[in-house]
Amino acid sequence: MIGRLTGTLLEKNPPQILLDVHGVGYEIDVPMSTFYGLPATGAAVSLHTHFAVREDGHFLYGFATHEERTAFRQLLKVSGVGARMALAVLSGLSVNDLAQAVALQEAGRLVKIPGIGKKTAERLLLELRDKLGKALPELAGARLAAAPGAEPDARSDILNALLALGYNEREALGAMKGLAEEVGVSEGIRLALKALSKG
Numbered sequence: 001m002i003g004r005l006t007g008t009l010l011e012k013n014p015p016q017i018l019l020d021v022h023g024v025g026y027e028i029d030v031p032m033s034t035f036y037g038l039p040a041t042g043a044a045v046s047l048h049t050h051f052a053v054r055e056d057g058h059f060l061y062g063f064a065t066h067e068e069r070t071a072f073r074q075l076l077k078v079s080g081v082g083a084r085m086a087l088a089v090l091s092g093l094s095v096n097d098l099a100q101a102v103a104l105q106e107a108g109r110l111v112k113i114p115g116i117g118k119k120t121a122e123r124l125l126l127e128l129r130d131k132l133g134k135a136l137p138e139l140a141g142a143r144l145a146a147a148p149g150a151e152p153d154a155r156s157d158i159l160n161a162l163l164a165l166g167y168n169e170r171e172a173l174g175a176m177k178g179l180a181e182e183v184g185v186s187e188g189i190r191l192a193l194k195a196l197s198k199g
Contacts, residue, residue: 001051002049002051002060003048003049004046004047004048004049005019005021005026005028005046005047005049005062006021006044006045006046006047007019007020007021007022007026007044007045008020008042008043008044008045009038009039009040009041009042009043009044009045010025010041010042011041012035012038012041014032014035015029015030015031015032015035015087015091016028016029016030017030017035017038017045017062019045019047019062026060027060028047028049028060028061028062029059029060029061029062029083029087030047030061030062030063030064030087031063031068031072031087031088031090031091032090032091033064033068033090033091033094034047034062034063034064034068037064047062047063047064048062048063048064048065048066048068048069049061049062049063049069050063050069050072050073052083059083061083061087063090065095067095068090068095071090071095071098071099071132072086072087072090074128074131074132075089075090075124075128077127077131078123078124078127078128079123079127080120080123081120081124084115085115085116085120088113088114088115088116089110089113089116089124091113092110092112092113092114093109093110093113097109098128098132099132101125102124102125102128102129102132103129103156104155104156104159104160105125105129105156105160106125106169107121107122107125108163110124110125154183154184154185154188155176155179155188157185157188158176158179158185158188158189158192159172159173159176161185161189162175162176162189162192162193162196165193167196171196172192174195175192175193175195175196176188176192178191178195179191179192
């Protein structure tokens with residue numbers, strides 16, 4: 001219904017802002033990723049918006065980018081996830097980081113966000129796996145962005161195995177950089193461990 005608003009920023013009260021559009025003040029909830037990029041009050045702002053009608057009222061959510069709004073809408077489709085939690089996820093992770101966490105099935109990144117427990121994180125990863133890639137095709141390759149090379153599923157399994165062995169994400173991804181594109185899981189783990197032992 002309301003897809004975009006351009007106006008003057010009147011107030012900033014995180015996570016809400018007040019935007020004056022031709023004399024009408026819109027109260028808009030925004031994720032912190034959008035909030036931190038806002039100019040000073042009195043400046044002009046353009047936001048992609050999502051309008052929600054619920055029993056307890058009408059709500060407007062604003063986003064700096066089209067990708068943020070798309071990710072927000074995909075999060076809302078996950079069972080048990082409301083607007084508040086969706087905003088919390090986007091406040092804790094950039095869209096790219098979220099796509100990467102989903103692609104690599106990294107529950108650890110989501111659990112760090114206040115209000116998200118292990119079960120919710122796992123449900124988010126599971127339900128977003130297909131949705132996010134289809135909604136944001138430019139981010140579908142995020143699973144390869146962290147460490148290009150092996151097949152996405154193989155790479156995910158190799159990474160999870162290394163993390164389970166106690167290596168941190170930086171070490172694991174570093175060890176995986178040199179892996180051949182067609183490497184299998186067991187061979188990939190063996191080669192990555194070899195690289196780590198040299199390091």
